[in-house]
Amino acid sequence: NAGVTQTPKFQVLKTGQSMTLQCAQDMNHEYMSWYRQDPGMGLRLIHYSVGAGITDQGEVPNGYNVSRSTTEDFPLRLLSAAPSQTSVYFCASSYGTGGNEQFFGPGTRLTVL
């Protein structure tokens, strides 16, 4: 199993540009989530999904959209990037719908100029 994979690893955007961060898992996990990690802070939950077709907001959802059309994929979309969205983004997944023991991807480092 590849586990949780994320692409790209690094990305630089200009303010106002849009992009999609990709996340995929091959463990047949129901629960998937997106976090952002800023310097000196823990991870903060952006959006999560408890199964295909179901998504919900986390602690910091503004400026981000998600969809879950398949069990395997959970892309995160930035519609109009802002410098405040400069961060490291992590995708995670877990068995079942509770989202407790989560496995994390390697992260995407995003810089918005």
Added chain:
Amino acid sequence: GQQLNQSPQSMFIQEGEDVSMNCTSSSIFNTWLWYKQDPGEGPVLLIALYKAGELTSNGRLTAQFGITRKDSFLNISASIPSDVGIYFCAGHNNNDMRFGAGTRLTVKP
């Protein structure tokens, strides 16, 4: 919102020493978890705790779920150089996970 206070922020210890770090919250959590993050990588789960008062070990690591469900601690015994990294506590309720700010551990050989 639910805030987790993790301490200490950083620790510098000698190889072979024991380490203790803890996490407190003003809110109750149903699950407490401890993760380790190496530079440039995602967090890796070390220990998950599911019941108040539970004490769980994973090799040299021991963690406890506080009886009030508002705190947890992690102990590392006989530290080795590969223990270097950032340790995060996390509290989980109903699909929502909250993380502490992390404890950065440096181990001097």
